[in-house]
Amino acid sequence: MFGRRKRAAPDTFGSEVLGYLEPLFATAMRLTRNRADAEDLVQDTVVRALRFRDRFEPGTNLRAWLYTILHNTWRNRVRDTAREATDVDSERIEELAARADGPAEVETPERLLLRATMDADLKDALDDLPEAFRQAVWLRDVEEFSYAEIAKMLDVPIGTVMSRISRGRRQLFEKLSQSKDGAQVPVSR
Numbered sequence: 001m002f003g004r005r006k007r008a009a010p011d012t013f014g015s016e017v018l019g020y021l022e023p024l025f026a027t028a029m030r031l032t033r034n035r036a037d038a039e040d041l042v043q044d045t046v047v048r049a050l051r052f053r054d055r056f057e058p059g060t061n062l063r064a065w066l067y068t069i070l071h072n073t074w075r076n077r078v079r080d081t082a083r084e085a086t087d088v089d090s091e092r093i094e095e096l097a098a099r100a101d102g103p104a105e106v107e108t109p110e111r112l113l114l115r116a117t118m119d120a121d122l123k124d125a126l127d128d129l130p131e132a133f134r135q136a137v138w139l140r141d142v143e144e145f146s147y148a149e150i151a152k153m154l155d156v157p158i159g160t161v162m163s164r165i166s167r168g169r170r171q172l173f174e175k176l177s178q179s180k181d182g183a184q185v186p187v188s189r
Helices: 012-018 021-032 035-051 062-083 090-098 109-117 120-128 131-142 147-154 158-177
Strands: none
Touching: 012 035, 012 062, 021 035, 021 062, 021 131, 035 062, 062 147, 120 131, 120 158, 131 147, 131 158, 147 158
């Protein structure tokens, strides 16, 4: 047996992490609204998960742990980007503002999927929500995380999560309750 090497055991943790790539990508697309940025965000999430695998407690919710890493990474990127100086092309902005139809929206895989699976009015109403509400409603109603898991992912108190979800759902309901002519349907509270 001198010349033989032992085969390495398959990396089950890594395999489990890779099993969550698609849902992580879908959420990254909701956050970034850009395919390349979403791919980078998921890549960073997976790299961090593998690098810090010793911090994961076996037997706990791996999916929630990965989403927490994803959201923390996203928050750090947004914070870092806000610190960077921004160059503004005023002429281009004025040119786009002068156009009657405005800038064209980019067709992303997320938009195509949503269009195929979600009513257009619901998609528009969800996209119109402020980011904090949209994020909380998405994680609860689409990704089906518990309030506690969402609170941990977003690093906010559970009461804040519940409030955001409630207010976000209310805004969705009100938006969807409007008739096509713009009249508000009475809402009982």
